[in-house]
Structures are given as C-alpha cells and as structure tokens.
Amino acid sequence: MKDFSISPVTACVSLFRHWQLIVQLTMRDVASRYRGSFAGILWSLIGPLLSLAMYTFVFGIVLRARWGIAGESTFDFALTLFAGLVVHGLISEVIMRAPHLIVGNPSYVKQIVFPLEILPIVSLFSSLFNSAISLGLLLCIWAFTHHGLHPAVLLIPLLMFPLCLIALGIGWAFAATTVYFRDLGQLVSFISAGLLFLSPVFYPASAVPVAIRPVLNLNPLTFVIEGVRGTLINGTVPSLHSYLVYLMISLLVAIIGFAWFQRIRRGFGDVV
Template identity: 45%
Template sequence: MMSSVIKEIKYIFSQKSLINQFTKREILNRYKGSYLGIIWSFVTPLMMLTIYTFVFSVIFQARWDTNGETSKVEFAFILFTGLFVFNVFSEVVSQAPNLIIANSNYVKKVVFPLEILPIVALGSALFQALISYLILLVAMLILTGTFYWTALLFPIIILPLLLISLGLAWFLASLGVYIRDVGQIVSIVIPALMFMSPIFYPISSIPKEFQFIYSLNPITYIVEDMRRAIIWGQLPHWGAVIIELLIGLTISILGYIWFKKTRKGFADVL
C-alpha cells in the first residue's frame, strides 16, 4: 500500500511541468480580455475586504470581543484572514464537480493525466490566497505597524486545508461525471459551510450546546490558527495542526484512489 502511494506521488511530481503550464494558463484565463488583467487579483480581495468590513462593523456593529475593544481595522484583518483561507477551499471544491466535464476533450487522450486537473484548480486558488496573504501583511504593517514572525508559518498552517481540498476535489471531479446534480448540491453546501465556520464571528460566541458541531469542522481550526499566527503573533496549536494534517493526508489519498478507480468509465459517460 505504502509503496503504491509513493509511486503515485512520484508520478504526480513527474507531471510538474504540465501542472505549472496549466496552472499559469488557468490564472491568465481568469482575467483574459479584461483591461486590468491580473491586477484584478489584487483589486478583488481589497474590494471584498472593504465591503465585508463596512457591512459587519458599521451596519451590524459587529465586534470580535464582548468588551468592544477590537478596532474596525483589526476587525477587518480578522475577517479578511478567515475569508481568504475559506476561499481556497470553496474555490477548489465548487469547481471540482465540473472539472472533467469542462475538459472532456482530454478524457479520450490516454496519455493525458486527468488527475492533474484538481491540482491545477488548487494551484490557481492558492495563487489568489498568496496575494491576499501579502495584501494582509502589507496592510498590517502600514496601518498598525506590526509584523509577527509567526505569520511566516502560513505554509504549514494552510497545508492541511490544501490536502483536504485536493482530496475532495478528486472525489467530486469523478462523482460529477456520473451524477450531474453534484455541482448543484455543492453550490448549496459551500455557503452553508462558510456560515458554519468562524469566519464572521468568534468561536467563543457560539452557544456551548452547538460548539461540538464546530469542533467537527476542520476549517475551524485552520482559520483560528491562521488568525492566531498572522494577527496576534501567537503560535498555532501544534496538536490541532498535526491532527488536521493527518486528516488531510487521509482525505487526499482516499480521494486520489477513488479518482483512479473510477476514471476508466469517464469516456463511456461523456
């Protein structure tokens, strides 16, 4: 089993050049034909940060702590961190059910590695997340004069989320070929999951009888640790990171196995 997994990992790495090529094309195609082009990658998160901050801190008078000591600037940072972390997951998973269908011309090409398509989607989402991460660091430095070295732990904290997203993407990309309703179901689940994660509110505000539900949501710990490291300069909960990493590895391996087992029937369905 382990030797088979290692063999598949080596195979995926052997496709590195093709993955990079497709990821670059995916990023450029996103803004193809627009006047600002890739600059939208910077403009979009800034606009969303402004809108969400205005709605929740000005209109709803939301505060992150019960004492109301959180400034609007800090509230914006807290909100923005949760959003860009969750957006990695939502972008990959929401695209997944249609990945193979949208690239059906590659299905009958025996030599084309279809399993790289979810990786390409993940790479594109990660590119956007990195831009948002850099925008957050620069904004914190300019507006509050703070930069914590713990922010550099970003790759370690987000790694479990990448593995979970990739595993689900492999599973949903395959399932979407056989059951076209999967895309519609995912479009409903994603917004529900966003509001079931501590994106717009602290986990401490959740009634105790419902907190066990949030403890089952792996995104909860990743969002909390990202805020802890970037905004407050604290170390993540390493125990949670390790557990999340194991969960991510399990989901990604199972998702990949499912994809490899079911891809033989893609040509017949499409």
C-alpha cells in the same frame, strides 16, 4: 486496459513527473480569468481590495460588529474577518470548480495518455495563487496599521498546508463522482455556503455554545481560521499535537479522494 494504481505514491509520482504540465496549465488557467479585461491580472489585487472595503462598510460600519479584541477598531474587525474569508475562499474555489474538471474537458478524457489526476492539482494551485495575493494584501495592511507583524505569521503556510490536502482530496472525489452523478454540480454551491456559515468566519469560535462547539470543530476550516487569526493578532501558535492530528486527517482525506478518483476513472471515456 491501462492499470490505474490507487496508491498515494502514485499521486506524488504524477505530481513530479508532470510538474511542467501542471505549471503550464496553472498559468494558463490564471491568465484565462483576466483575458480580455482592461486591468488584466491586476484584478487579482483589485478584487480583494474591493471585498475588504465592502466587508468593512457592511459589518464594521453599518452592523458595528466586533470580535471583542482589546482596542479593536472598525478596520481591525474587517481585517480579522478578511482572514477567515481568505481561508474559506481557498477551499470554496476548489469545491466549486471540481465538478467541471472532467465533464468540462472531454478532449482530455479522450486522450489516453493525458494524466487526468493532475486537473484537481491545477485547480488547487490556481486557487492558491488567488489566496496568496489576498493573504499578502492582508499581511501588508496589518503590518502597516499595527507597526509590524509577529514572527508567528511565518507559520501560516504550514497551517494552510493540511487544508490544501483536504481541498485536493475533495477535488479528486467531486471531479470523479460528478461524471456519474451530475447533480453534484448543483449541490456544490450549497456545500460552499454551508462551510462559510458553519465556520468561524463571521464570528469567533468562542461565541458558539459549548454544547455544539464539537460540531464546529468537525469543520475542516475551523482549525485553520482560528490558527491564522491567532498568529496574526496575538502571535499564538497552535499546539503541535492538534496540528499533527489535523495533518493526519488531511492526509487521509487526500488519499481517500485520490483512491476514489483512480478506482472509478475507467469509465470516464464511456460517460463523458
């Protein structure tokens, strides 16, 4: 029987060994979303534009919500809201797709030589493609409406990196667990919605009562959303200490998720 190592080094080795396969599967996954549509891959740009217009109308014009930023306009509110939605959209897409990665690809499971551990990586890269389009759109519009960008926005990829590790760890854990516990596939939508409303997406973290603010800080999205908005609006940079702590936690989540995937993958072929 094949030995499946749970060492985190194994994940890195698999990533570099199969990088060409990962790229091919990611490109195929992205292309499959828009195959057969008239606009094709342009939907990756049209979708965020429509979302931004919808949120501007509902929250900025109808509900007249504001963040309390000096000189804030309706469009400023929509862009600030959109920044939080981009961050949430990355991890949400990974979580929503994770339960179907193994059970939805029985042909891969039957192939002993196929590296199943790369499927969550492909899912993450595919989600990153969509998030990058949305983030690029956000930065372009902000630069156009605010006469440029603060250099601190260059740190946004670094802020997103720990969240990618957390998403990957959750993806490994959920993909493997769903093979034996199919009900998890029904719960992911509630988990995604919970992350949305328990994150400072529609409201600033400062609006949360001090007594329950520590609970909000346990949400893995809070640090990234506040960090991205801070760099975008004020050019502020999160403290190095907070970032390093968050990075260590994200590494731990990724290691645990991969270890769990490797430990229980032996029975995939018998169940799928």
